[in-house]
Amino acid sequence: MISIKGLHKQFDQLEVLKGIDLEVGKGKVVVVIGPSGSGKTTMLRCLNVLEIPTKGIISIEGHSLDFSKNVPKKSIALFRRLTGMVFQNYNLFPHKTALENVMEGPVVVKGMDKSKAREKAAALLQKVGLGDKMDYYPSQLSGGQQQRVGIARALAMEPEVMLFDEPTSALDPELVGEVLRVMKDLAQEGMTMIVVTHEMRFAREAADEVIFMDGGVVVERNKPEEIFTNPKEERTRKFLNMIQ
Amino acid sequence: MYLNSIFADPERTARLMDIAKTSLQPMLEGAIMNTIPLTIISFIVGIILAVLTALARISQGKVLRGIAGVYVSAIRGTPLLVQLFIIFYGLPNVGITLDPFISAVIGFSLSVGAYASEIIRAAILSIPKGQWEAGYSIGMTYAQALKRIILPQAARVSVPPLSNSFISLVKDTSLASLVLVTEMFRRAQEIASRNYEFLLVYTEAALIYWVICFFLSVLQQYMEKRLDRYV
Ligand SMILES: Nc1ncnc2c1ncn2[C@@H]1O[C@H](COP(=O)(O)OP(=O)(O)OP(=O)(O)O)[C@@H](O)[C@H]1O
Numbered sequence: 001m002i003s004i005k006g007l008h009k010q011f012d013q014l015e016v017l018k019g020i021d022l023e024v025g026k027g028k029v030v031v032v033i034g035p036s037g038s039g040k041t042t043m044l045r046c047l048n049v050l051e052i053p054t055k056g057i058i059s060i061e062g063h064s065l066d067f068s069k070n071v072p073k074k075s076i077a078l079f080r081r082l083t084g085m086v087f088q089n090y091n092l093f094p095h096k097t098a099l100e101n102v103m104e105g106p107v108v109v110k111g112m113d114k115s116k117a118r119e120k121a122a123a124l125l126q127k128v129g130l131g132d133k134m135d136y137y138p139s140q141l142s143g144g145q146q147q148r149v150g151i152a153r154a155l156a157m158e159p160e161v162m163l164f165d166e167p168t169s170a171l172d173p174e175l176v177g178e179v180l181r182v183m184k185d186l187a188q189e190g191m192t193m194i195v196v197t198h199e200m201r202f203a204r205e206a207a208d209e210v211i212f213m214d215g216g217v218v219v220e221r222n223k224p225e226e227i228f229t230n231p232k233e234e235r236t237r238k239f240l241n242m243i244q
Numbered sequence: 245m246y247l248n249s250i251f252a253d254p255e256r257t258a259r260l261m262d263i264a265k266t267s268l269q270p271m272l273e274g275a276i277m278n279t280i281p282l283t284i285i286s287f288i289v290g291i292i293l294a295v296l297t298a299l300a301r302i303s304q305g306k307v308l309r310g311i312a313g314v315y316v317s318a319i320r321g322t323p324l325l326v327q328l329f330i331i332f333y334g335l336p337n338v339g340i341t342l343d344p345f346i347s348a349v350i351g352f353s354l355s356v357g358a359y360a361s362e363i364i365r366a367a368i369l370s371i372p373k374g375q376w377e378a379g380y381s382i383g384m385t386y387a388q389a390l391k392r393i394i395l396p397q398a399a400r401v402s403v404p405p406l407s408n409s410f411i412s413l414v415k416d417t418s419l420a421s422l423v424l425v426t427e428m429f430r431r432a433q434e435i436a437s438r439n440y441e442f443l444l445v446y447t448e449a450a451l452i453y454w455v456i457c458f459f460l461s462v463l464q465q466y467m468e469k470r471l472d473r474y475v
């Protein structure tokens with residue numbers, strides 16, 4: 001289980017997260033929606049500790065960090081292994097092939113044997129439908145293929161939860177489907193996922209819960225069909241009208 | 245006039261041909277025994293120094309950053325020849341007497357270290373922040389992300405400007421003649437001071453530098469092509 005308690009994040013003068021409380025059960029898929037600037041990316045980055053929260057407690061499967069205190073760098077690096085991050089613009093390592101991108105974490109961070117890591121990476125690439133592209137460099141792959149390598153790279157660390165930050169928003173429309181399909185498969189296999197996306201179809205088909213964020217707080221949370229057809233909060237209604 | 249005198253006087257022509265031929269061997273010897281080793285050793289030591297300096301300058305530590313900053317500023321703000329004189333002629337005053345070649349290696353390494361650190365620092369800073377974050381996101385430490393993700397990419401960016409530094413260094417080693425290293429140009433000076441054919445001998449030296457640098461620039465183009473393949 002993942003739990004976030006009283007999560008705050010301030011950049012200089014700007015308070016972006018104003019106390020987020022959230023629990024995500026094991027194997028659950030949560031879709032996060034909300035207007036631009038509402039803090040969705042910042043929340044995911046806090047979970048991955050790419051941003052250090054100003055205060056708050058994050059715990060993942062029994063490991064927990066309390067950011068009201070000083071957190072040592074070593075604990076942060078270890079905590080990051082619990083979460084897999086998929087970036088909007090992929091952020092693949094351009095000097096490494098698809099296979100090497102996926103092997104990198106297990107080999108360097110976990111100290112896994114190279115041949116074992118290669119086998120594992122090959123299996124993961126197979127799984128995301130890129131078995132025939134293992135030796136390609138990122139620059140030789142389409143956006144959809146790159147993003148699937150990104151997913152495989154995160155999976156290779158066997159995280160407790162996968163975080164997706166608008167994974168399809170940089171893609172040409174015809175490439176969105178192949179990435180969403182991989183994500184749906186993952187959801188079906190019981191991966192815990194927090195997904196920031198405006199792909200409503202994905203939310204309807206794969207999410208257990210949809211969370212609407214605005215102004216740095218969680219405004220409303222509910223089952224997809226509920227929140228889409230019958231939003232309780234005025235702000236949610238307005239936002240949904242705007243994007244549909 | 246020079247050409248006139250050559251054509252007008254077959255004896256002088258023969259003498260010049262002879263000097264050109266006999267001076268080639270000592271000059272090439274100077275190049276192989278001193279110019280080239282001096283360049284290569286200074287460059288390798290300099291690059292190691294440059295990477296460390298670049299890392300210090302982008303680090304969080306104020307003291308480290310300060311020391312590196314002063315070093316770069318001092319080297320860039322003073323003439324290389326003056327630095328060499330301080331090391332070779334100056335240090336004996338405080339009891340440190342160094343061999344000419346060692347003095348030159350120290351001087352050139354310090355120089356390469358300072359200039360190349362700026363190139364490497366810029367290259368590291370040119371790698372998008374997302375690359376660090378992708379490394380961190382799979383659990384890498386600062387050192388792991390630096391070594392595995394950032395430096396290999398920065399190295400590619402640095403190859404063209406660093407090859408230029410290397411080629412400049414080949415030519416700069418001629419300054420070592422003034423701290424008594426018998427590299428190629430010092431050999432040229434010795435030969436010319438005996439036969440007074442300054443124009444001929446120095447032009448010959450210039451040609452040898454040119455050939456070396458031309459060869460290196462071909463190598464540089466080849467390397468850049470190879471590195472550009474996938475990026
Ligand atoms: N490193 C930073 N320094 C200062 N301000 C930042 C930083 N990162 C984000 N912000 C600010 O925090 C606010 C929330 O940003 P965030 O990226 O989390 O929003 P978002 O909900 O993901 O928006 P979008 O839908 O546009 O991606 C914005 O006002 C943004 O300008």
Ligand SMILES: [Mg+2]
Pocket residue numbers: 040041042165166
């Ligand atoms: Mg965002």
